[in-house]
Amino acid sequence: MSYTLRGRLETRLAAALAPLLAASALAAADAEWWPLKLAAVMIAVGVAFDLFAYHRLLPYQPGWLSVPLGLLELGAVMGLALALDLRAPFGAALAFFALSWLLAQVLVHAGLPLLRLSYAEDGGELGRVGPTVAAAALVVFAFAGGLAWATRPPTVHLAAGVHRGPIVLDHAVRLVGAPGAVVRGGIRITADDVVVRGVTVFGGENGIAVDDAERVLLDDVTIAGPVLDAINVRRASVRIHDCHIGPLTGRYAQGIDISFSIDRPPSEVKGCTITGGQEGIVSHSAMVHVEDNDVSGTSMRGITLTEMSMGSAEGNQVSDAVGVGIFCGDYSECEIEGNRVGRVRPDLASGDAFRLGFGIVAHYHALARLAENDTPSVRSFAQGRIERER
Amino acid sequence: MDESEGRVAIVGAGLAGFAAYATLRHGGIAAEEITVLGPTRDPVGVWRPRAAAIRQRFMRSESDGHCLPTSFPGLAVREALRRRSVLPLVRSACDRYHPTVEDFLDHVAKLRSRSGWDESFRAAKIRRVHAADCGFALDGHGPFRHVLLAPGHPGLAFPRELEEDPRAVHAYEPHDYADRVTVVGAGMAAATEWLNALAAGSSVVSVRRREPERRPLNVPRPLFTRRGLAAFHAEPAERRAALLRDWSAPSYPPGRVWDEPLDRAARRGRFRVEAELNGVEQVICATGFRRGFRESPLLARLVDDHNLETRASWIVLDPDATVPALTDRTRTLALAGVPGQWAFPAADTLVGMKYAAHGFLRRVVACRTR
Numbered sequence: 007m008s009y010t011l012r013g014r015l016e017t018r019l020a021a022a023l024a025p026l027l028a029a030s031a032l033a034a035a036d037a038e039w040w041p042l043k044l045a046a047v048m049i050a051v052g053v054a055f056d057l058f059a060y061h062r063l064l065p066y067q068p069g070w071l072s073v074p075l076g077l078l079e080l081g082a083v084m085g086l087a088l089a090l091d092l093r094a095p096f097g098a099a100l101a102f103f104a105l106s107w108l109l110a111q112v113l114v115h116a117g118l119p120l121l122r123l124s125y126a127e128d129g130g131e132l133g134r135v136g137p138t139v140a141a142a143a144l145v146v147f148a149f150a151g152g153l154a155w156a157t158r159p160p161t162v163h164l165a166a167g168v169h170r171g172p173i174v175l176d177h178a179v180r181l182v183g184a185p186g187a188v189v190r191g192g193i194r195i196t197a198d199d200v201v202v203r204g205v206t207v208f209g210g211e212n213g214i215a216v217d218d219a220e221r222v223l224l225d226d227v228t229i230a231g232p233v234l235d236a237i238n239v240r241r242a243s244v245r246i247h248d249c250h251i252g253p254l255t256g257r258y259a260q261g262i263d264i265s266f267s268i269d270r271p272p273s274e275v276k277g278c279t280i281t282g283g284q285e286g287i288v289s290h291s292a293m294v295h296v297e298d299n300d301v302s303g304t305s306m307r308g309i310t311l312t313e314m315s316m317g318s319a320e321g322n323q324v325s326d327a328v329g330v331g332i333f334c335g336d337y338s339e340c341e342i343e344g345n346r347v348g349r350v351r352p353d354l355a356s357g358d359a360f361r362l363g364f365g366i367v368a369h370y371h372a373l374a375r376l377a378e379n380d381t382p383s384v385r386s387f388a389q390g391r392i393e394r395e396r
Numbered sequence: 397m398d399e400s401e402g403r404v405a406i407v408g409a410g411l412a413g414f415a416a417y418a419t420l421r422h423g424g425i426a427a428e429e430i431t432v433l434g435p436t437r438d439p440v441g442v443w444r445p446r447a448a449a450i451r452q453r454f455m456r457s458e459s460d461g462h463c464l465p466t467s468f469p470g471l472a473v474r475e476a477l478r479r480r481s482v483l484p485l486v487r488s489a490c491d492r493y494h495p496t497v498e499d500f501l502d503h504v505a506k507l508r509s510r511s512g513w514d515e516s517f518r519a520a521k522i523r524r525v526h527a528a529d530c531g532f533a534l535d536g537h538g539p540f541r542h543v544l545l546a547p548g549h550p551g552l553a554f555p556r557e558l559e560e561d562p563r564a565v566h567a568y569e570p571h572d573y574a575d576r577v578t579v580v581g582a583g584m585a586a587a588t589e590w591l592n593a594l595a596a597g598s599s600v601v602s603v604r605r606r607e608p609e610r611r612p613l614n615v616p617r618p619l620f621t622r623r624g625l626a627a628f629h630a631e632p633a634e635r636r637a638a639l640l641r642d643w644s645a646p647s648y649p650p651g652r653v654w655d656e657p658l659d660r661a662a663r664r665g666r667f668r669v670e671a672e673l674n675g676v677e678q679v680i681c682a683t684g685f686r687r688g689f690r691e692s693p694l695l696a697r698l699v700d701d702h703n704l705e706t707r708a709s710w711i712v713l714d715p716d717a718t719v720p721a722l723t724d725r726t727r728t729l730a731l732a733g734v735p736g737q738w739a740f741p742a743a744d745t746l747v748g749m750k751y752a753a754h755g756f757l758r759r760v761v762a763c764r765t766r
Contacts, residue, residue, distance in 0.1 A: 008618040010626070065624075066617040069489030119468040123419065124754045126460065126467045127747070129621040 013130025409434025
């Protein structure tokens with residue numbers, strides 16, 4: 007068909023109406039805003055292509071061109087989704103785009119020509135209905151976007167200075183600390199969609215405890231002096247970025263413990279510096295991705311993935327651990343790649359053969375797949391298995 | 397006024413009239429509100445023998461080349477469903493689908509039987525349209541508030557020097573092929589005749605005044621939609637007439653289906669191009685139809701009686717194919733088929749016929765007193 011510019015835009019917005027409504031419904035049902043954001047990006051990309059490329063370059067558009075143009079738009083949408091950090095699951099985003107595209111094809115080739123006799127000869131224009139449909143699409147988007155804006159978590163700014171804790175975050179909130187903001191006595195998170203950013207936590211049984219919550223982000227937090235864990239995560243899914251922990255001096259203190267969360271979406275620990283404590287980063291029965299962290303001076307192990315955990319350790323630096331640098335234990339499956347494990351001191355006092363100062367250990371039916379690690383020694387014990395990538 | 401004839405009349409019972417009738421019926425106009433006036437009841441009564449004469453097996457038009465009021469489902473979809481194959485759809489998406497003449501005729505027959513066409517038909521040859529206060533009188537029929545004239549092509553065109561030549565036959569008249577055949581013309585019918593004659597074992601000489609253009613359709617594709625039409629409608633009248641003359645130059649589609657048999661025959665000395673007739677025993681005139689409103693007595697009288705604006709051989713029309721001087725909020729006079737080229741350059745195609753029909757329907761529906 008030879009579209010007019012108005013025809014392209016009206017057809018585009020008419021075809022976007024149903025996906026927008028579906029995205030709004032999905033967003034409302036799951037309290038996830040990515041479908042709406044993705045729909046917005048799809049519309050923006052499509053309209054931009056219409057305005058600046060298609061109208062000029064395609065005076066006539068044969069039917070088959072819908073496929074390569076769809077792939078072009080898919081690439082642009084996915085690229086923008088990544089660049090804008092929409093946090094859209096890849097498979098779901100792909101399915102959403104594909105369904106929207108299919109619906110658009112059905113509408114353009116069947117639905118709209120059936121509804122409007124002169125659709126083809128009008129170059130895709132919808133007549134008097136066109137502006138209404140376009141307005142409806144914009145209204146739906148504005149309404150859903152406004153709703154998203156209105157219901158987004160409130161932001162609480164923590165002023166510089168010491169604040170008495172523990173602070174309990176039991177609803178979606180963004181807690182943002184000013185430089186010098188310190189919470190003494192810990193933070194406890196029990197709600198989804200919580201963000202803690204730029205806060206220093208001192209003391210407390212655990213520095214930050216996350217219980218039964220998802221989509222929690224701990225960004226640029228500094229933790230020192232907890233009795234037990236600097237960050238303790240139970241039945242939850244978190245992203246921990248650029249944290250600073252330690253030095254941990256308590257007898258039972260450890261860095262980050264993410265446990266008993268195998269039924270929750272994967273967690274991520276990235277870019278953290280952890281000094282001291284028994285274990286630097288440990289997961290029990292959880293899915294955790296541990297990347298680009300610096301763990302040093304631990305008295306038991308540097309990084310541990312154990313008790314049927316499924317996870318990965320990539321690009322971490324572990325040094326001055328006692329006994330084991332990176333440990334994959336107890337039926338866990340671990341991808342261990344590109345890590346650098348420095349000096350590991352033997353733990354002679356423990357009497358355990360697997361703690362005699364090894365860089366990477368697979369223990370008790372665990373499977374560790376290794377690639378490009380820089381470590382003095384790799385061992386398996388108690389039917390643990392090591393597989394090396396060739 | 398004969399109330400039994402309704403308020404709407406279609407003059408011409410060929411494909412353009414038939415497409416308009418189907419569109420009006422789809423738009424909610426009852427069969428008893430419409431009168432179709434024409435010499436023969438069969439909407440393909442003229443077209444079928446012409447297609448048969450040139451042994452046409454496939455339509456030049458694509459999936460949208462049908463008489464149904466909506467472009468979907470087109471003939472490709474129907475064939476895909478019937479054959480349970482996606483191939484027609486794939487070919488349609490690539491602009492490579494051309495329905496067979498047989499499928500087209502079958503679709504016309506089915507649409508005719510369910511549309512009420514035969515009930516609305518009145519056998520009559522209309523010679524004059526007379527504008528009255530409340531519409532138009534048509535040789536004792538009517539008056540009708542809304543009239544669509546679809547008189548079809550005004551007749552076959554013969555080169556003047558061949559009009560009395562006993563060797564000459566028009567491509568659209570029944571004929572066989574002699575051993576040596578000259579085909580005059582360079583359009584779609586001529587190209588079809590080259591291949592027909594070669595397939596029949598003849599040697600072919602193509603006599604042409606100019607080299608044919610190679611276009612998939614009669615006119616560039618943007619001219620089938622508002623995108624190209626808006627620019628065409630905005631042109632000054634002289635330029636518009638010049639463009640119509642350019643687009644009416646002979647053309648046929650590109651592709652190996654045409655080129656390979658001609659190349660093969662040329663290598664074997666069975667096909668060549670010449671500028672003059674050379675005394676062969678059969679001359680096939682693939683020279684199309686007579687052109688211009690003056691060739692149609694009905695249209696010529698319409699122009700003269702009502703002093704309508706014309707430009708070169710075209711009646712000046714509004715973009716919706718209505719005659720501006722005779723159309724207002726209470727009555728409509730529209731032209732469909734080849735006389736509607738001023739509004740839609742490809743007016744003699746099925747898509748063009750429906751373009752005029754859509755505009756006519758809008759006028760009829762918008763008229764409160766229809």
